[in-house]
Amino acid sequence: MxxxxxxxxxxxxxxxxxxxxxxxxxxxxxxxxELLRGGGTPIAREREATRDRYRPPGTPRGAILLMPGLHTxxxxxxxxxxxxxxxxxxxxxxxxxxxxxxxxxxxxPEDVATVRAEALRLASExxxxxxxGMAAISYAAGPALLAALDPELGARLDFVFALGAYYDLEAxxxxxxxxxxxxxxxxxxxLANSHRxxxxxxxxxxxxxxxxxxxxxxxxxxxxxxxxxxxRSVLALLDNRDPRQTAERIAALPDAxxxxxxxxxxxxxxxSRLRPRLILVHGRDDPIVPTEESVKxxxxxxxxxxxxxxxxxxxxxxxxxxxxxxxxxxxxxxRLLLAQRQDG
Numbered sequence: 001m002x003x004x005x006x007x008x009x010x011x012x013x014x015x016x017x018x019x020x021x022x023x024x025x026x027x028x029x030x031x032x033x034e035l036l037r038g039g040g041t042p043i044a045r046e047r048e049a050t051r052d053r054y055r056p057p058g059t060p061r062g063a064i065l066l067m068p069g070l071h072t073x074x075x076x077x078x079x080x081x082x083x084x085x086x087x088x089x090x091x092x093x094x095x096x097x098x099x100x101x102x103x104x105x106x107x108x109p110e111d112v113a114t115v116r117a118e119a120l121r122l123a124s125e126x127x128x129x130x131x132x133g134m135a136a137i138s139y140a141a142g143p144a145l146l147a148a149l150d151p152e153l154g155a156r157l158d159f160v161f162a163l164g165a166y167y168d169l170e171a172x173x174x175x176x177x178x179x180x181x182x183x184x185x186x187x188x189x190x191l192a193n194s195h196r197x198x199x200x201x202x203x204x205x206x207x208x209x210x211x212x213x214x215x216x217x218x219x220x221x222x223x224x225x226x227x228x229x230x231x232r233s234v235l236a237l238l239d240n241r242d243p244r245q246t247a248e249r250i251a252a253l254p255d256a257x258x259x260x261x262x263x264x265x266x267x268x269x270x271x272s273r274l275r276p277r278l279i280l281v282h283g284r285d286d287p288i289v290p291t292e293e294s295v296k297x298x299x300x301x302x303x304x305x306x307x308x309x310x311x312x313x314x315x316x317x318x319x320x321x322x323x324x325x326x327x328x329x330x331x332x333x334x335r336l337l338l339a340q341r342q343d344g
Contacts, residue, residue: 069138141165201231
């Protein structure tokens with residue numbers, strides 16, 4: 001608490017001749033405070049069938065499509081609702097869509113079209129002269145950036161903010177399968193892709209994933225013994241401990257699953273066509289998506305288009321107690337995000 005207060009005091013002390021920059025700085029400190037500590041004026045959430053709206057107290061100065069990662073709580077995930085509320089207090093109209101695939105833990109190429117349609121709808125509602133962008137958490141960053149490559153949408157977006165983003169899905173899979181530890185990410189991968197397997201294999205892998213997510217040492221031999229060829233190919237990938245074999249085991253996956261991975265990865269896509277500003281925040285020791293993914297993503301866009309902040313205390317997408325340098329980096333990312341707001 002004292003560190004957050006000290007950051008706010010520093011921002012106030014630096015105020016002076018630049019009113020807009022000073023306003024953004026103060027608001028950024030308050031945004032970081034609210035994301036880490038809570039508080040602030042309540043914001044009503046307007047519930048609709050397919051999305052939620054968080055309206056700012058006055059005239060909107062921008063609009064954000066805020067998207068969760070793969071999470072069963074979807075638009076009700078507590079960290080997400082806290083972020084939506086804090087952004088609305090800072091003048092953004094925040095729309096959180098109900099992304100059914102995300103909520104049911106499915107990663108599908110059609111997510112890109114869904115995100116594109118939601119973002120275009122928000123841009124039309126916001127109208128001209130407003131800072132319009134997307135904020136994507138974890139997996140959502142992939143579909144968001146692929147949607148932003150669409151010329152029609154890209155021309156109407158000012159920014160994309162991504163927390164814990166990926167770039168190369170093969171590298172991410174290698175991280176949580178062939179890494180030194182039993183990482184939970186590989187079982188989330190099984191949940192997200194079980195629908196691409198024959199029903200019996202999919203059900204067994206889902207059951208195995210739920211066991212291991214509840215208890216990393218739980219036996220799954222009984223489930224593995226009944227798998228067919230396609231299910232065994234997925235389990236072979238999940239059991240891999242040799243990084244040199246990752247590509248070979250991915251190549252042995254069912255064609256439908258490989259097609260999904262190829263469509264959803266950002267590696268190999270021409271990101272030089274990306275028009276909106278890219279703001280990236282990533283945990284230095286992320287156990288799900290390695291830090292290098294955001295580093296590679298920042299390097300794949302034109303020079304100067306991306307800002308990357310690496311946060312030691314960030315555990316994938318959940319903030320921990322902030323060290324002073326972490327708070328400073330979070331403040332810089334928040335200030336850049338709030339600078340996308342427009343007056344008038």
